[in-house]
Amino acid sequence: MTPTNDELIAEAMTEEAPLLPLLHRIHERDGYLSEEALRSVSKGLRIPIADLFGTITFYHHFARDPGGFEAPRVCTGPICCLKGAHDLVAQLDGATGMPCSGRCDEPIPVIRGSQTFVGLSASQLTLGDTPVPPAKVGDYEECVFANIRSSDRKTIEGYRQTGGYEGLEKAVTSMSPQELTEMIDQSGLAGRGGAGFPTGRKWKAVADAKGGPKTVVCNADEGEPGCFKDRALMDHDPHAVLEGMALACYATGSPRAFLYLRYEYPETEHLLVNAISEAEAAGVIGDDVFGTGIKIKIYLRRGAGAYICGEETSLLNSLEGSHPFPRNRPPYPVTHGYEGTPTAVNNVETLASVPPIVLRGPDWYRNLGLGNHSGTKVISLSGDVARPGNYEVPIGLPLSTLIDEWAGGVPNNRSVQAVTMAGLSGGFLAGDDLDVTLDEPSIRAKGSFLGAGGIMVFDDSRDMVEISHMAMEFFAEESCGKCFPCRIGTQRLTERLAGKAGPEDLEQWLDEVSDLNKTMKETSACGLGQAAPLITESLLKYFPQAVQTHVIGE
Amino acid sequence: MSDETGRTIFLDGEEVPFDIGETIFQVAERYRKDIPTLCYDDRLEAFGGCRLCVVEIEGARTPVASCTTMAEPGMRITTKSGSLEMHRRVLLEMVVSENREVDVDELSGYASQEMKNLVDRYSARTGRFAGDKSGVSRPDDPNPFILRDYENCISCYRCVRVCAEQEGDYAISIMNRGFETQITTEFGGLLKDSSCTFCGQCIQTCPTGALGDLKALRHVEVEEPIEKTRSVCTYCGVGCALDIMTKGDQVVGIQPAMDGPANEGALCVKGQFAFDFVHHPDRLKTPFIRDDHGQLVPATWDQALDKAAAGLLEAVNEHGRHSLYAIASGRAPNEAGFTMQKFVRAGLGTSYIDNCSRA
Numbered sequence: 002m003t004p005t006n007d008e009l010i011a012e013a014m015t016e017e018a019p020l021l022p023l024l025h026r027i028h029e030r031d032g033y034l035s036e037e038a039l040r041s042v043s044k045g046l047r048i049p050i051a052d053l054f055g056t057i058t059f060y061h062h063f064a065r066d067p068g069g070f071e072a073p074r075v076c077t078g079p080i081c082c083l084k085g086a087h088d089l090v091a092q093l094d095g096a097t098g099m100p101c102s103g104r105c106d107e108p109i110p111v112i113r114g115s116q117t118f119v120g121l122s123a124s125q126l127t128l129g130d131t132p133v134p135p136a137k138v139g140d141y142e143e144c145v146f147a148n149i150r151s152s153d154r155k156t157i158e159g160y161r162q163t164g165g166y167e168g169l170e171k172a173v174t175s176m177s178p179q180e181l182t183e184m185i186d187q188s189g190l191a192g193r194g195g196a197g198f199p200t201g202r203k204w205k206a207v208a209d210a211k212g213g214p215k216t217v218v219c220n221a222d223e224g225e226p227g228c229f230k231d232r233a234l235m236d237h238d239p240h241a242v243l244e245g246m247a248l249a250c251y252a253t254g255s256p257r258a259f260l261y262l263r264y265e266y267p268e269t270e271h272l273l274v275n276a277i278s279e280a281e282a283a284g285v286i287g288d289d290v291f292g293t294g295i296k297i298k299i300y301l302r303r304g305a306g307a308y309i310c311g312e313e314t315s316l317l318n319s320l321e322g323s324h325p326f327p328r329n330r331p332p333y334p335v336t337h338g339y340e341g342t343p344t345a346v347n348n349v350e351t352l353a354s355v356p357p358i359v360l361r362g363p364d365w366y367r368n369l370g371l372g373n374h375s376g377t378k379v380i381s382l383s384g385d386v387a388r389p390g391n392y393e394v395p396i397g398l399p400l401s402t403l404i405d406e407w408a409g410g411v412p413n414n415r416s417v418q419a420v421t422m423a424g425l426s427g428g429f430l431a432g433d434d435l436d437v438t439l440d441e442p443s444i445r446a447k448g449s450f451l452g453a454g455g456i457m458v459f460d461d462s463r464d465m466v467e468i469s470h471m472a473m474e475f476f477a478e479e480s481c482g483k484c485f486p487c488r489i490g491t492q493r494l495t496e497r498l499a500g501k502a503g504p505e506d507l508e509q510w511l512d513e514v515s516d517l518n519k520t521m522k523e524t525s526a527c528g529l530g531q532a533a534p535l536i537t538e539s540l541l542k543y544f545p546q547a548v549q550t551h552v553i554g555e
Numbered sequence: 556m557s558d559e560t561g562r563t564i565f566l567d568g569e570e571v572p573f574d575i576g577e578t579i580f581q582v583a584e585r586y587r588k589d590i591p592t593l594c595y596d597d598r599l600e601a602f603g604g605c606r607l608c609v610v611e612i613e614g615a616r617t618p619v620a621s622c623t624t625m626a627e628p629g630m631r632i633t634t635k636s637g638s639l640e641m642h643r644r645v646l647l648e649m650v651v652s653e654n655r656e657v658d659v660d661e662l663s664g665y666a667s668q669e670m671k672n673l674v675d676r677y678s679a680r681t682g683r684f685a686g687d688k689s690g691v692s693r694p695d696d697p698n699p700f701i702l703r704d705y706e707n708c709i710s711c712y713r714c715v716r717v718c719a720e721q722e723g724d725y726a727i728s729i730m731n732r733g734f735e736t737q738i739t740t741e742f743g744g745l746l747k748d749s750s751c752t753f754c755g756q757c758i759q760t761c762p763t764g765a766l767g768d769l770k771a772l773r774h775v776e777v778e779e780p781i782e783k784t785r786s787v788c789t790y791c792g793v794g795c796a797l798d799i800m801t802k803g804d805q806v807v808g809i810q811p812a813m814d815g816p817a818n819e820g821a822l823c824v825k826g827q828f829a830f831d832f833v834h835h836p837d838r839l840k841t842p843f844i845r846d847d848h849g850q851l852v853p854a855t856w857d858q859a860l861d862k863a864a865a866g867l868l869e870a871v872n873e874h875g876r877h878s879l880y881a882i883a884s885g886r887a888p889n890e891a892g893f894t895m896q897k898f899v900r901a902g903l904g905t906s907y908i909d910n911c912s913r914a
Contacts, residue, residue, distance in 0.1 A: 036742055049719075050741040051749065055728030058739075307732070324729060329603045329623040482710055482729070482736035485593075485605050489649040492734040493684050502686040513683055520645040523617045523638075524606040531617075 010045035020322030033064040061306030074099040092123035101226035102265035105383035115267040131236040134391045138407040145353045146393040157279040160240035168359030181252045188363035189375025194348030195452035206335040207253040210343035217249045217258035218346045224308035225424030227455030230379040231349035239276035245352030250297045264306045308479035313346040326483040327527040371397030384458040415460035423452025428535030431543035466551045469540045470498035476533035487530025490521040564630040579621035588634045594711035647679035653689040655706040659764030662771040669762035702767035714757035726751035755827035771808025779803045788826040880907040
């Protein structure tokens, strides 16, 4: 029997962070969110109806018209656009575009309801399946990908064949939380979602913070265009992520953890639900972890389509059911996070790195990096390369080694014109600056950053102004609207890159664009508005001639 | 200079004390730094949206919003520099570019000139950053009180925040995101179908006149200057302070007093909008008494009081003193309330007296 609104609401009210799961259940049941259902939710969860309505409209994927849930959404991210995504939108009945949905290493993804199809045209669409990371090429040892390619890795039995959950067992039975935190600190592990904050220090701050219960959040809202590493990790090694979360809980003294998954990974949701119940049934998480009496509950929550929810304070607001604007910082989540409790927000890859470190020791991990760099980084490589995919590189590997030797170079006898860094957020590197190693200090010295590790490659046939336009359009669509420089700036830059507005005089055009760049970079409230102008800045730096042609013609 | 607590910051080179929990903006206000803002209303939680209040802190990578950053001992803060003033001008040029107009009539609302004044101060009417305009106005909303001219909205959300934080109505919220952001009611409907109580506080905090006082705006064409007279609302016993706006001898509108001790800028729908009775043709200017045919005819106060006294005496004589029951108006001041109960108890000899707010 289909559950009624009241039944669903009664169920939700017994849960942590109930709003999003409740809305998803109604969305899937009815195929959209009706006014009647929303009024019931408002009453049941005591959220003012105007606020609830406003919040629903913030998310890309909540449909407000019947049938909207099943209507096809086609990825119109930069890489998919190069593959003809807009033609596919036109071919499919009732289809709309969606921002990069994290499958840049596959044909164009189309989400219908809870399923993802991939294909280059309407007649070719088949059910998508997350590619296993390409076979290891170099001599370098891997951390998170070391065992990911074995076929039964998704199951708890498969995971335990190579030491799965032994790190957690070791920690909860023979280490103090402080010793665990100290070990992670010594390993040099730092945030792999982009910010690069030392993981051990974050855990210590949460453990030392006053108040509770403490909370761990796994940030799986992988919304950065050109990034699809977290999906590979969750789809092929879900238990490594769960074990990492449990270890974070133990280190910080948190009885609960949330995994906040982006909407665009529906299959991953089902997989993780299974993995969590397998792990609970095995007693490795749950009310009595390895018989120690320690309680670690893991809850899965799914976003609804908003890039900004990858920003940790927006994510926390979203989890709490309020409007997903970023919060003002300080205070930081380590003292004032989920519902005001001390909260460690860690990326999927960061957490998946923890179990091997616990088993093999901090020195092992530290030595995986090249030179003075610690550890590894998964790079999502896409665009004009022979073998796009996820590659786990030692930090400090030359970019050219990755592109030319690991990924087979640029096809069709073409050469690299530019690459993006940090998905889109790091802007472009081109020319001599392509001679760079994959580590933050080197890349920051070029005015960019490695971030979450998405790299899109564009060959010498690509129109960099048009690619910049697609990139800025993404930022404009995803700007939350809280702060002025980002809300208006991303719009104005998009219009200028599209040739729709702006001065016709080159000098005035450049003057406006560089003023927007500067003010956005220095005054925006969060990383989105601070990073977006790196696109225009690097476009002006590397491709002045293309810009001139764009503004005043040949 | 340092107070006994030793908590000081350096504000443009000058060492000044501050209290725990004070933001940089609050300290700077006290020292009359005149930092520009658009999303700030000191009655509301600091929001950090407009970014005009950014200041430089020595050692910080980028400027910070002074409204949301707490003062900390030893901070060295610059509130005005070439680069800060450049950012402020660019931000103002950006908001000018998204709106239909900068100049709105003062009658729009208490804060309606804030944006215009800043745009003029920073000479930001340059026409730079031209492009699409943001906001969709709602001329279809027939309510007689609140203009919803969102083409002039700059998405500072002061209206949404005052509605939630001050009035507790939660009638309006923020729809969509980015440049498509729009102030909305539930499901985009009319204000009368929402939980709006038409208190008008959103109008009075709006810095651009996007939300305007429709009743006051009826008098835009009257040539005379606006004069404001501080008074107290006569509707109930709270004692909300307000400014009566007049042009010549005509009352054209009401604005709440932001420094009113009882209301701190709040009014209700009656205090804010129900002033038409002042000039209404039906308004009673003399007492009336009924003649022998039951018709109301104008009378003097002496005649009216004699008639009332006779009627009251007749009722007491005929039905006893407890046949009378008096209700004092909630609009009456304390002194009048006291006189009323004295009259009823000592004069009429009954204890049947109450106040309309309870009766």
